[in-house]
Amino acid sequence: MIDIIIKTHTRIGKGELLNIGEYIAESGYQKVGLVIDQAFRNDSYVHQLIEQLAAKFAIVTYYYDLPFEPDYESLDRVKYEFKDKDDNSSKVEIIVAIGGGSVIDFAKGISTLIHNHKPALSYKGFPKNIRPSIPVIAVPTTAGTASEVTFNAVFTDTGAGRKLGINTHNNFPILAVLDSNMTKNCPYAVALSSGLDALVHSFESYACKKHNYYTRMFAREAIKYLFANIEAALKDKESDEAREKMLFGAYLAGISLYNAGSGPAGALSYPMGVVCKVPHGIAGGFILPYLIEHNVNNGYLDYSDIAFYLGLDGNTPQELSQSLCKYIFHLYDRLDVWSFAKKYKVDVKDETLTEYINLLQGAFDQNPLSFTPADGIEILKKIF
Numbered sequence: 001m002i003d004i005i006i007k008t009h010t011r012i013g014k015g016e017l018l019n020i021g022e023y024i025a026e027s028g029y030q031k032v033g034l035v036i037d038q039a040f041r042n043d044s045y046v047h048q049l050i051e052q053l054a055a056k057f058a059i060v061t062y063y064y065d066l067p068f069e070p071d072y073e074s075l076d077r078v079k080y081e082f083k084d085k086d087d088n089s090s091k092v093e094i095i096v097a098i099g100g101g102s103v104i105d106f107a108k109g110i111s112t113l114i115h116n117h118k119p120a121l122s123y124k125g126f127p128k129n130i131r132p133s134i135p136v137i138a139v140p141t142t143a144g145t146a147s148e149v150t151f152n153a154v155f156t157d158t159g160a161g162r163k164l165g166i167n168t169h170n171n172f173p174i175l176a177v178l179d180s181n182m183t184k185n186c187p188y189a190v191a192l193s194s195g196l197d198a199l200v201h202s203f204e205s206y207a208c209k210k211h212n213y214y215t216r217m218f219a220r221e222a223i224k225y226l227f228a229n230i231e232a233a234l235k236d237k238e239s240d241e242a243r244e245k246m247l248f249g250a251y252l253a254g255i256s257l258y259n260a261g262s263g264p265a266g267a268l269s270y271p272m273g274v275v276c277k278v279p280h281g282i283a284g285g286f287i288l289p290y291l292i293e294h295n296v297n298n299g300y301l302d303y304s305d306i307a308f309y310l311g312l313d314g315n316t317p318q319e320l321s322q323s324l325c326k327y328i329f330h331l332y333d334r335l336d337v338w339s340f341a342k343k344y345k346v347d348v349k350d351e352t353l354t355e356y357i358n359l360l361q362g363a364f365d366q367n368p369l370s371f372t373p374a375d376g377i378e379i380l381k382k383i384f
């Protein structure tokens with residue numbers, strides 16, 4: 001049985017940001033919350049939207065300025081911007097999230113807490129029997145996490161030093177707006193980290209045990225768009241088309257990810273993030289080519305389908321899979337990925353790190369071949 005969920009209305013196009021007000025009006029909402037990445041605090045394009053919304057609706061604006069990735073405590077603090085502290089009545093009916101994955105995740109968390117009044121941590125994991133969230137409109141400003149189309153929202157439990165989340169189908173954004181204007185000023189390091197995140201999503205969901213031919217359609221197509229556009233999107237600020245196609249590739253990868261699953265690269269990004277402060281996207285990105293190499297060297301040849309689809313060299317599944325492996329390592333060289341590895345201190349002897357990695361076997365088991373914490377640590381040694 002194949003069971004696929006895609007719940008998000010999607011609009012793609014340069015300039016679409018400014019049609020959000022019309023969408024909200026047509027949907028009948030009157031009180032609008034905005035969660036905006038602080039990097040857009042002085043952005044004239046975003047201000048045009050805010051002015052449009054302020055003219056039509058009662059608005060509450062919050063600029064997201066957390067230093068790293070969001071935690072549960074911040075949700076509990078910030079939720080009172082959007083609901084009354086005394087009687088829990090809601091100040092907003094819909095939230096527009098403008099930012100990268102952390103910002104959109106944060107907005108999903110807030111939208112959950114509008115009608116669910118316990119501390120955020122009590123909804124950690126995959127909460128059941130919770131009251132509906134208020135709708136979220138998601139405008140990604142990075143092409144990577146695909147939070148605009150997924151139901152996941154990642155939060156760190158700082159007390160336990162673990163990344164968990166509040167993952168409920170209530171989180172599916174009602175509308176995703178992929179507007180290439182929004183990724184134009186994204187710094188290289190952030191755009192790279194995001195693009196690699198999307199590659200991780202597509203490759204891991206393609207290979208993971210729970211894939212099916214429907215999810216592979218999204219994953220394969222995602223890889224095609226990401227590979228074809230990542231260099232232009234990162235290096236040529238004027239290429240609106242490349243940035244739009246990157247947003248689309250990341251979005252497709254996200255659909256594949258939450259409908260199929262992930263794997264060791266995504267899983268290892270969590271300890272690397274919590275213990276070593278490596279951002280999620282580039283952390284998984286560092287692992288990805290070595291994971292593909294590990295799988296190919298151990299006889300996993302399904303990557304040959306992707307290589308064939310991309311027109312890479314090779315006649316046999318073995319040759320095609322190896323071509324794909326080479327292709328991704330070369331791409332990383334062109335994007336200068338490994339110079340970023342030097343920026344982070346990842347000490348494979350650090351016990352906090354290895355203890356966390358030892359907890360990940362369940363996630364590693366989604367890999368099509370055996371993959372153990374020791375394999376993960378071996379890869380980290382190669383990179384750092």
Ligand SMILES: [Fe+2]
Nearest residue numbers: 145197266280
């Ligand atoms: Fe990711």
